[in-house]
Amino acid sequence: MTDSPRTLLQPTAAAAIGLVDDALSADQLVTLVGRCRVVYEGRATSTLGPGDRLVVRKPDGTMLVHTDEGHQPVNWQPPGSSCDCRLADSGVVLESKHENPSEELIIRFETITHAATFDPNDPNELALSGTESDLRDQILESPSLVEPGFEPRATERKTSAGAIDIYGEDTDGRAVVLELKRRRAGPDAVSQLNRYVDALTRERHADATVRGILVAPSVTDRAHRLLAERGLGFVSLSPTE
């Protein structure tokens, strides 16, 4: 951290505003805890009555309002949003605006329990595995996991209905469309596969059979019925842990 971090415990409104303004101009991350009301207007509209919350403002313009429960912020503003901090009715007010889509978030504090700022230095990125992309790589490495003799021909093959995860051919030279899911698959995955199979059938001669196979750890009952109705297949595979 290049600038020294600062904290204030139960600051006056004026002191809190000073801290936030300094942090905003220095592109620091700000956390505010206190009792506030929140109004949002943009893609939707919301109001939130008084309560104690944690408010976070990031240097990239993101704003988050967290209650005491849940993973999701109760209100937020996307990256790229502006932020203005001012005094109104003897309380601190944060006003954040975003363009495209047009969104406005206003947070009115009654009291501020604490305020803190710091200058984050975070050069490292998350390395994640167990994704759909890992499952794809496994299949490309060992195509027989799908069925003996399966031969991948392309990934992300374009059709009029979108891109096929893996396109290939079976031992009889028939076109095969694979739709991959990293977790248990539901009806939407079947519909997706169905769209690609339909599109590919349309694009080729109508007589040529196009097979569709859903590849996932498992499928729900309803998805299984839909697969059967559409004459589509299923292969159980999980991304390696």
Add this chain to the structure above:
Amino acid sequence: MTDSPRTLLQPTAAAAIGLVDDALSADQLVTLVGRCRVVYEGRATSTLGPGDRLVVRKPDGTMLVHTDEGHQPVNWQPPGSSCDCRLADSGVVLESKHENPSEELIIRFETITHAATFDPNDPNELALSGTESDLRDQILESPSLVEPGFEPRATERKTSAGAIDIYGEDTDGRAVVLELKRRRAGPDAVSQLNRYVDALTRERHADATVRGILVAPSVTDRAHRLLAERGLGFVSLSPTE
């Protein structure tokens, strides 16, 4: 706030652990800022090298790790997770576990810039409008918005493929399936509508026509083509702002 909030600026590991342990037993919300590494193993697996981050632990068991960018936490733990705070290699380590699904998150701090706790009191809930449910209510109030003479018969009508947003009849007594979207609709919305129309057609006599209409502010080009291919309709409607 019943208990007094506490803050520590650049605390020793021992002091930070004391603060966190007190907060955990008092079901308080904790925020920690500092340089840390993070390892996750559960539905997927991830590692995150050293960097300055904001860590939040909520009384409901939620844990959030935020970097300086983006709306999403880089790592997290769902509500209902346990949390253990201990000293390891002269640094603070937070270990959170969750069951069903089995997930483990370990955060190793090198340094702690600040730590704070407070006891949130938040009785109010978010009032949100502009949702799909609002769009549904508009249509039930003024069915002619869909087309002259449209008569809603049921919401959430069950079919073998899932529940129909609004089921009704047109002036000719034909069954009509409405699929609603609060925002611009894509291919998935068309597939969803298609599933319900297919299921309802199957459940009735094969000769009876079932109409399907997508109701949304707008549709993408590809979704529009898919609608045409399937003989489905579109009506432009937005949830009132």
Add this chain to the structure above:
DNA sequence: GCCTAGGTCCCGTCC
């Protein structure tokens, strides 16, 4: 508990 679908979904990627 699982299933299903909505969400101010966010987010990357490709056009």
Add this chain to the structure above:
DNA sequence: GGACGGGGCCTAGGC
């Protein structure tokens, strides 16, 4: 810029 689909999606509502 829009579009499309993945995500450790999360979350609410049914069954």
